[in-house]
Amino acid sequence: MPVLNRAELSRTGVGFVALLIAICATSAGAREFRAADTQTENYPTVQALRYMGALIAERTGGRHEIKVFHSRQLGEEKETIEQTRAGAIDLNRTNVALIGNFVPAMNVLAMPFLFRSIEHMQKVLDGPIGSEILGSFEPYGFVGLAFYDSGARSIYNGARPVTNIADLRGLRIRVQQSELMSEMIRSLGAEPVEMPYGQVLAGLANHLIDGAENNWPSFVTTDHYRHAGYLALTEHTMSPEVLVISLKAWRSLSADDQTIFREAAQRSSRFMREKWRDLEEQSQRKAEEAGVRIVRDIDRKPFEDAMAAIYAKAGRDPAAAALIERIRKVE
DSSP: OOOOOHHHHHHHHHHHHHHHHHHHHHHHHOEEEEEEOOSOTTSHHHHHHHHHHHHHHHHTTTSEEEEEEOTTTTOOHHHHHHHHHHTSSSEEEEEHHHHTTTOHHHHHHTOTTOOSSHHHHHHHHTSHHHHHHHTTOGGGTEEEEEEEOOOOEEEEESSOOOOSGGGGTTOEEEEOSOHHHHHHHHHTTSEEEEOOGGGHHHHHHTTSSSEEEEOHHHHHHTTGGGTOOEEEEEEEEOOOEEEEEEHHHHHTSOHHHHHHHHHHHHHHHHHHHHHHHHHHHHHHHHHHHTTOEEEOOOOOHHHHHTTHHHHHHHHTSHHHHHHHHHHHHOO
8 A cells, every 4th residue: 555645645635625625516506496387288388498497407417407387386477476586486487567567678568569560579579679678687686588479469258259449348358467458458448357367267167257368379278268259369469478587596506507597598489489389370270170250350550549548658758668669660
């Protein structure tokens, strides 16, 4: 056996301690991140979160993983946003209308009839404006990672076909728990009913509400179409979904890991868009086959004109007015 002198023993001991510290640091830095989504297991946003998790696990050698809680397992969207802000939930996929209660810029993206088309919306979000908006979350307890598509939202009900704005008068329409969405429905002459997403099916079935407004996949995957046989293709909003991480979770990551999370989120956004297009086509076909009466030929101008007060109110905020103008100028 070799005999080590005192200096060699000292160097060996220092090296062993350094190795132990490195191992402990690596172990302490590894963790499982909880992600919330209210949609069902096979929904494009849930699939995108899992795809992001796989990318992160691969890039970090398994140090970091994402566990996705779908189907409202961690609560309704309003509740999970509050939990994410507090740091109890790490990642959250949410609609901009709801997180707009915390992050003012999100209310602009939820404005009715703001985007001319899905292509217009994507061009805005994929460009400098989208990057600036994602960078505005930190003062409110979140970090914006990526935008997901959410299609165009239209109004459906079980009482009567809506062929013009007058047909909405008196209908009780469910909206997200958002002041902006309530104002929009009220401006159209209907009665807004703020209700958690998970309660809408029972509300339609029990006639507590006449209808709701949402995109094609949500209309079909939730079985709303079975109780609301009339859909008016108003396409009043094209507000996206947004993926956020809590500021607490973000600050627990190294700079390198933050880069990995951002890049994985952006790749998951592109992945989600492909899944979304397929599901949107399938959902529309399923609704038509089930006999849902779809009113496509709608004069949207009276609907847009009815939003004048909402835009006037938004215009009193210089930052919101400037953002609306910039978005409208994107070609």
